[in-house]
Amino acid sequence: MNEILKTISIALKAMKKNKIRTSLTILGMVIGVASVIIVFSAGAGIESLIVSQIQSFGTDIIQTEIKIPSNKKGSDNSLGIVQGVQITSLNLDDLKDLNKLANIQNTYAGILGQEQLNYKNETKATTLMGVTASFIDIDKSEIDIGRFFTDAEDKSLAKVIILGNKIKNELFGNSDALGKFVKLNKTNYQIIGIMKERGAMLGMDFDEYAYIPLRTIQKRIMGVDHILYMTHGIYNTEIAENTAEEIREILRDNHNINNPDKDAALDDFRVTTMKEMMDMMGTITKYITLLLLAIIIISLIVGGVGVMNIMYVIVSERTSEIGLRKALGANKSNIMLQFLIESILVTFLSALLGIILGVIMSYLISIIATMNGFKEWEFIIPIKAYITAFLFSIISGLLFGVYPARKAAKLDPITALRK
Amino acid sequence: MLIKIQNLKKQYGEEELITKVLHGLSFTINQGEFISIMGPSGSGKSTLMHILGLLDRLTKGQYEFEGQDVSKLDDNQLAKLRNEKIGFVFQAFHLLPKTTVLENVMLPLAYSSDKKNHIAKAKKILESVDLGHRLNYYSNQISGGEKQRVAIARALVNNPSVIFADEPTGNLDSKSGKQVMELLQNLNDQGNTIILVTHETQTAEHANRIIQLKDGLIVNDSSVKNKRIAKNEKILVK
Numbered sequence A: 001m002n003e004i005l006k007t008i009s010i011a012l013k014a015m016k017k018n019k020i021r022t023s024l025t026i027l028g029m030v031i032g033v034a035s036v037i038i039v040f041s042a043g044a045g046i047e048s049l050i051v052s053q054i055q056s057f058g059t060d061i062i063q064t065e066i067k068i069p070s071n072k073k074g075s076d077n078s079l080g081i082v083q084g085v086q087i088t089s090l091n092l093d094d095l096k097d098l099n100k101l102a103n104i105q106n107t108y109a110g111i112l113g114q115e116q117l118n119y120k121n122e123t124k125a126t127t128l129m130g131v132t133a134s135f136i137d138i139d140k141s142e143i144d145i146g147r148f149f150t151d152a153e154d155k156s157l158a159k160v161i162i163l164g165n166k167i168k169n170e171l172f173g174n175s176d177a178l179g180k181f182v183k184l185n186k187t188n189y190q191i192i193g194i195m196k197e198r199g200a201m202l203g204m205d206f207d208e209y210a211y212i213p214l215r216t217i218q219k220r221i222m223g224v225d226h227i228l229y230m231t232h233g234i235y236n237t238e239i240a241e242n243t244a245e246e247i248r249e250i251l252r253d254n255h256n257i258n259n260p261d262k263d264a265a266l267d268d269f270r271v272t273t274m275k276e277m278m279d280m281m282g283t284i285t286k287y288i289t290l291l292l293l294a295i296i297i298i299s300l301i302v303g304g305v306g307v308m309n310i311m312y313v314i315v316s317e318r319t320s321e322i323g324l325r326k327a328l329g330a331n332k333s334n335i336m337l338q339f340l341i342e343s344i345l346v347t348f349l350s351a352l353l354g355i356i357l358g359v360i361m362s363y364l365i366s367i368i369a370t371m372n373g374f375k376e377w378e379f380i381i382p383i384k385a386y387i388t389a390f391l392f393s394i395i396s397g398l399l400f401g402v403y404p405a406r407k408a409a410k411l412d413p414i415t416a417l418r419k
Numbered sequence B: 001m002l003i004k005i006q007n008l009k010k011q012y013g014e015e016e017l018i019t020k021v022l023h024g025l026s027f028t029i030n031q032g033e034f035i036s037i038m039g040p041s042g043s044g045k046s047t048l049m050h051i052l053g054l055l056d057r058l059t060k061g062q063y064e065f066e067g068q069d070v071s072k073l074d075d076n077q078l079a080k081l082r083n084e085k086i087g088f089v090f091q092a093f094h095l096l097p098k099t100t101v102l103e104n105v106m107l108p109l110a111y112s113s114d115k116k117n118h119i120a121k122a123k124k125i126l127e128s129v130d131l132g133h134r135l136n137y138y139s140n141q142i143s144g145g146e147k148q149r150v151a152i153a154r155a156l157v158n159n160p161s162v163i164f165a166d167e168p169t170g171n172l173d174s175k176s177g178k179q180v181m182e183l184l185q186n187l188n189d190q191g192n193t194i195i196l197v198t199h200e201t202q203t204a205e206h207a208n209r210i211i212q213l214k215d216g217l218i219v220n221d222s223s224v225k226n227k228r229i230a231k232n233e234k235i236l237v238k
Helices: A001-016 A019-056 A076-082 A092-098 A151-155 A165-172 A212-224 A237-254 A272-318 A318-328 A332-371 A383-410 A413-419 B044-052 B075-085 B101-110 B118-128 B144-154 B174-189
Strands: A062-066 A104-119 A122-131 A143-146 A160-163 A182-186 A186-197 A209-213 A229-234 A268-271 B003-013 B019-030 B034-038 B061-065 B086-089 B162-166 B192-200 B210-214 B217-223
Touching: A001 A019, A001 A332, A019 A272, A019 A332, A019 A383, A019 B019, A062 A237, A062 A272, A092 A104, A092 A229, A092 A237, A104 A165, A104 A212, A104 B210, A122 A165, A151 A212, A160 A165, A160 A182, A165 A186, A209 A212, A229 A237, A229 A383, A229 B118, A237 A268, A237 A272, A268 B192, A272 A318, A272 A332, A272 A383, A318 A332, A318 A413, A332 A383, A332 B075, B003 B044, B019 B217, B034 B044, B034 B174, B044 B162, B044 B192, B061 B118, B075 B086, B086 B144, B101 B144, B118 B144, B144 B162, B162 B174, B162 B217, B174 B192
Parallel strands: A122 A209, A160 A186, B034 B192, B034 B210, B086 B162, B162 B192
Antiparallel strands: A062 A229, A062 A268, A104 A122, A104 A182, A104 A229, A143 A186, A160 A209, A182 A186, B003 B019, B003 B061, B210 B217
8 A cells, every 4th residue: 555655645645746738638538538527517407498398298197199000119200101001090089989098088189280470561471380279278388468269269260369479579569469360371360368387398489380170271271181280288197198098909900900919010009108218218318428528438438548648758768767667676566556646647637636626627517508598407417427437447547547657667677777 | 504515506598509507616705705606708607696686597407595595486575575575786786877865765665565664774775875865866966985875775675694795896996995894894794794796806805705607617715815995094984
């Protein structure tokens, strides 16, 4: 122990003696370690942001949406969409059947369309959300001014519209919009409500949506009978998985899908609980973090090679000292240990400085993110970030220090003394 | 008997590029002797010192150190023996830079199996070579003569059986050189075995016995009749 402390002291002296060289040596490692901390912290920050945004939709819901069935698991859904395949099997009859399930409190159905809204000379390209009246009870969106449409209005294909906050401002500015008419597909729709500002979540800007009754968009605008999705409000989130399975069974039955193995790939719909949604998002974040870490590890390896290079220079510079130590009784292990400890010390110091830098940078990133609208971004440095940084630094110190240390240990004392 | 070599041969290189340095040397050295190994450049005196000091291995022959056949020892065993039984004094001092006098003297103790009282031992030895006032000086803050005395103190700190001094006055002015030789002389008077390697006759004559080498062979091995320093001269070692 005493010898190790002595060796550490010798190594520290050597590092202090060559301040500039030491600084340059550790710089690469410091940046690498700081990046590890930042990536872990940003990963945790993004995850907290996503979780909080998903939770803002409500944890007591289940989502059912159309998808293109496939014979094998994979991404045929996106390919089908590109090829223009349309799934029209999901409809309001399904909604009626699903609403009979014990754990389902209520369901709203929806379909999306892209249309232009006109008011006087103002035109606005808008995402039209055709939804059933229960939307306002299940979704977290709220009415700011006026009201949402009723079930009766939906059934009577009423020409009413509720504007998102941004659309209202763009078309009407500060003037009152309630009761006025906007043109949609050359037809006038009366504005009966303005939504409360909600902001963007997971890439969707709710304030840029306009809401009209589902049947109105189906019959008057799109000429279809099907829906794209349903959102079910549930009573008990504990049994959400069971409810999701019940939904699948009913839909398979309704859509005549022969799927005895319950293979989700064969279905023409996808049922997702919020827990699954969060797990899925968590997995995506985890993979992105891992990918970034893999890139950073390459930079750390480059930093490690720098350390190895400098260790070779140090061994070369201190050849005479190695010869002397051997003459005075140091064996190969003593010399090897001395240079290994020195190498580990260099990388350990890099880890310490890198962690400090990484924590400061992560904190700044979280402040910048919060200031730029990502209020749910939390400043978190997971313990695994510190462990990874320290482990990697010590392992790279060992790995990249071992060859120079072996070179030192193998030096012939007589040749070394002559240097 | 401290050292016994028989038909010691040393060669470097392999096959066609062989350089033969020592051609079969035989002699013995007893405890307490002060021996000078002399010879011109290329005579093999340094090679002989390296082999005797266990820094190098012989090619052929036999070498017994305190009755032990050292040719059978591995590198770690040789390092241990060097640490415990042998002290080295080099022409270039070989003190660690940016390290204090005390730390330099303590260096062999770092590899010793005796883990106690390193500082006290080093201080005591430094006081015995009149460097008690230089303990915390850095090695670049002291004179050449003092540096060599530090090197001698370092050689003595593990209480070795023999001290090898390789041209110990080679880098010193005559006054400092004389002081260093007096110190070695006094150490010998106290019972320490000294083996001095030099090409200077004047320096060699401080020894009791001179082994002269030429072209890898012993050309003379005899006692010194005309010792330059009498035993009653100023004693530096207390």
